[in-house]
Amino acid sequence: MTFNPSVGLPAHRLAWWLLAACLAWALASWLSGANLDGYNDMLENVAWGQPLRWGTHKHPPFFAWVAGLWFMVWPQTDWAYRLLSYANVFVGLLGVWALGRRLQLGRLAPWGALLLLWSFPYTSLAGKFNANSQLLALWPWAAALLLASWQGRGWRGLASSIALGLVAAACMLSKYYSGVFLAGFLVPTLLNADGRRWLATPRPYVALAAFGLAMAPHLAWVASHDWAPLQYAMDQGGGSTNWRYVARFALSPLFYWLPAWLALCLVWARLQSRASGQPWLRCAAQLLWRSWLPRGGGDTLFWLAFMPWALTLAFGMAGVAELSTPWAIPIGYAFALLWLRNLHTLYPLAQDGALARLGRAWWPVLALVLVLALVSAAMNARKGDLGYYRPTAQAARAIVHDWQQRHPGQRLAWVGGDWAENAMLTFYAQPRLLTVPGLPDGERARLLGLTDWQARPGLLLCPLGPVRAGQLPAASACMLEAQQWLAAQGLPATAHMLEAQRSGWRFPRPTPFAYAVFDVDGPKR
Incomplete structure (x- = not known):
């Protein structure tokens, strides 16, 4: 179904909003922290990115390549590194927008990207550029290119398939955890008629060939260096289930994306309550619950949003890996698109008013972010914070x-x-x-x-x-x-x-x- 809401702002202006928000968060991150991250992940990236190699003793190398190439152009300073962190976010949000368009969500698509800028993975957590945050830029584009490969015909379909294979390889070359994300593509492909027809064409095999060719040099490096990064990845599995970590990961969609989810559902519920006379709390509870639900078994958007979380949780429960909550940073790329689609389906008449109100809050929220960054810096300076x-x-x-x-x-x-x-x-x-x-x-x-x-x-x-x-x-x-x-x-x-x-x-x-x-x-x- 195609949505064509009128939300009072053209798409190109919303794109400028994305850019302005990313720049504001880069500035806030630089103001509030006088150093890069306390775990030295960002310095580690630079060490691995100079010179560029096909592997490291710990991780696959793509995010280190990105850092190395970035600093071939930009000065090696903290502010330029923060700019890289949020340029990475901007690229990912454009991918979310592209995915929304492929899902035929019309002018809801850019709002699916904007709302993610009220969640922690795309804001405060994104300031530390590492393997986890690199996936913010890659996973949405991989999902969008999957649909482009489904929908494309002729040379356009083949080009989308080659791009899908290359971006999928970039995901794996950033973090092997991306294998869970890519495995999740199988469910929407099999449950969607377009996906099943796609499997009978050359396009998925072209994508697989491009993926294999892009991965081959890294695999050759790993094989000639005692399988070091694979050994590191395997060491992350404890062989037993840590239920505390499983529980934390299970709840990560709520506490990582809570501000965006609450803002959207509660404002939408408020307008719907006024229009229908339904009690606001009852309407809000309904929207908060139903914002996550699928629309039938073949709901491609639901499966794209749900599978990274579900598969990771399954591996953690099986004891294959000891789950780390930061692994959840990239999993919510399609959450806001899912909420918007579901709320529009439930109460379409409240849509324009809800998005208009969220739009009016946009600039005050960014101003508050910058003020809080200054307050955080002042507090750290006054209390003598060692970091x-x-x-x-x-x-x-x-x-x-x-x-x-x-x-x-x-x-x-x-x-x-x-x-x-x-x-x-x-x-x-x-x-x-x-x-x-x-x-x-x-x-x-x-x-x-x-x-x-x-x-x-x-x-x-x-x-x-x-x-x-x-x-x-x-x-x-x-x-x-x-x-x-x-x-x-x-x-x-x-x-x-x-x-x-x-x-x-x-x-x-x-x-x-x-x-x-x-x-x-x-x-x-």
């Missing part, structure tokens, strides 16, 4: 400058030590610096291409944390491991200590942080 005051960029520049002062004319070739915080050197101070996890002769370092460390000057970096009352922190595990390894290699094991701190009006409580640096010039003979 806020950690001088990552300042320390990176100080360490590289100190190396240059102590080794004039000798360019630093690699850095090991505390992964992935040691990647701060390549991001903030010396672009393209080879960054490896741990020790230079370890297996993970070999996977990242460091095989001749003896002939190349490098250092081991161990962040030690804040300096309290003028006293250096105790030696860390990284520092002790570095000293033991250097002694075994016949190299000096004395740490070169440096301190750095944030300053300026944003940092009224300066806190020095200490860093231990060990030079590695090669083994003594």
Whole structure:
């Protein structure tokens, strides 16, 4: 069924709303956080993306490629990284819009994208660019291209099928978890007449061939490197069911998408209640429940929205994998389209008024987001939050400058030590610096291409944390491991200590942080 609602805004203006919201969230993310994420996932991406490889010791490489290619154009700064995070969101929202059009939802399609900007995966959680958030940009386009391949004819159908295979490969090359998402395509394909007819054409096999060709170099790399990322993925399964994690994942659609879901259903219910005289609470309860329901067994939109959550939950209950709640970040790409379609079907006369009210709230909500970002930054600054005051960029520049002062004319070739915080050197101070996890002769370092460390000057970096009352922190595990390894290699094991701190009006409580640096010039003979 095709919907052609008049919601008071043309589609091109709604597209500008998407762009403005993504830019506002990028600014808010940069304002509220004086550093990148606390787990160093974003620095890890940069380390893997320089240079581009077909694999890593931990994950498939696509999201690292994206980061690496982005910083070939943009400066290596925090604000540019935040911009990448929300450019990724913008691409994904365009995919949601395209999916809505393929589902013939008419002018409801852009609202299916807009409403996702009132959910946590596309806003606050999207600020950390990693394997999970990369899928925000890819899954909607894969679903839209599946329908394009169903509906296409001739060369257009073949082109859509090739694109489907390539995007599906990008999904898998971002995170193997995407295999669950792609497996979920089987249900709507078999239950939909267009999907069943599609299986009798060359198009699905063209898509499969494109997928296989795109995956082949990665699989060859994995096979020649001891199956390292596959082993890491398999280690995520505990062999038993963790019911606490299962329960958290089961509820993730509610608490991750709660603001958008409540805003849509409650406003719609309010208008319907006024028009029909039905009690508002009863109308709201009906909409909240029925917004999730299918329209028959062959409801393609329902199955696209439902299957990633259901299959993941099934694997978790079977003990195949220990579920992590952040895995739910990409699963809700079709939720808002489902809610809109169902609410329109139930109460179409309330639609224009509900969407108009949500539209009027759009700019005040974005203004509130920016105000809250400033408040968050002020609170972190005032209470001395260590994640806020950690001088990552300042320390990176100080360490590289100190190396240059102590080794004039000798360019630093690699850095090991505390992964992935040691990647701060390549991001903030010396672009393209080879960054490896741990020790230079370890297996993970070999996977990242460091095989001749003896002939190349490098250092081991161990962040030690804040300096309290003028006293250096105790030696860390990284520092002790570095000293033991250097002694075994016949190299000096004395740490070169440096301190750095944030300053300026944003940092009224300066806190020095200490860093231990060990030079590695090669083994003594």
